[in-house]
Amino acid sequence: MGKVRVFRCRICYDPYIGEEPPSRCPFCGAPARYLIPAERWDWSEHKIEISDVSRINLEAALKLELGNTAFYLCAMNAAEEAGDEYSYAKFKALKKVENEHAAVIAKSLQIEEPPLEEIPCSKDSKENTQEGWEREDRAIKAYSKFAEEAPESLLRQFFSALVEIETDHLALHAENLEE
Numbered sequence: 291m292g293k294v295r296v297f298r299c300r301i302c303y304d305p306y307i308g309e310e311p312p313s314r315c316p317f318c319g320a321p322a323r324y325l326i327p328a329e330r331w332d333w334s335e336h337k338i339e340i341s342d343v344s345r346i347n348l349e350a351a352l353k354l355e356l357g358n359t360a361f362y363l364c365a366m367n368a369a370e371e372a373g374d375e376y377s378y379a380k381f382k383a384l385k386k387v388e389n390e391h392a393a394v395i396a397k398s399l400q401i402e403e404p405p406l407e408e409i410p411c412s413k414d415s416k417e418n419t420q421e422g423w424e425r426e427d428r429a430i431k432a433y434s435k436f437a438e439e440a441p442e443s444l445l446r447q448f449f450s451a452l453v454e455i456e457t458d459h460l461a462l463h464a465e466n467l468e469e
């Protein structure tokens with residue numbers, strides 16, 4: 291066993307203990323390059339004035355993330371009821387990551403995270419995988435645009451990281467749809 295260290299995610303700010311950073315942040319799904327040694331953490335890099343355009347885009351992103359969290363929660367419960375352990379695990383992981391995204395966005399907007407609204411889903415995991423794919427596709431398109439529009443380099447980085455993360459999710463759904 292090697293020596294463990296503390297890392298911290300530049301996208302969701304959460305800490306992680308391990309020998310090396312994992313390939314994806316376990317909380318928000320950001321790629322390993324965003325996990326930095328905790329000793330190097332510097333809040334001054336994260337305290338920024340948010341422009342009007344980015345505020346509007348963060349509010350839209352929060353809506354998308356809350357909707358996707360609620361959808362994956364429904365899909366997770368449907369899979370559990372159907373005894374489909376793989377889909378249960380997948381939708382549970384996605385629900386946690388999207389909820390983390392909503393929490394980070396609410397924090398940067400300095401608002402309380404709004405409560406989840408109930409979103410209906412299918413009883414069938416394949417249909418939910420198809421809807422999940424469509425939701426990720428919409429999120430990727432929105433965040434790509436938000437990244438381009440952001441005057442703040444920190445928010446360009448944030449939205450670009452979300453694009454990468456949701457692209458992972460899209461690829462996962464696409465793979466499952468082929469099976």
Ligand SMILES: [Fe+2]
Pocket residue numbers: 299300301302303304315316317318319320
């Ligand atoms: Fe993270």
Ligand SMILES: [Fe+2]
Pocket residue numbers: 355387388391429452456
């Ligand atoms: Fe997300």
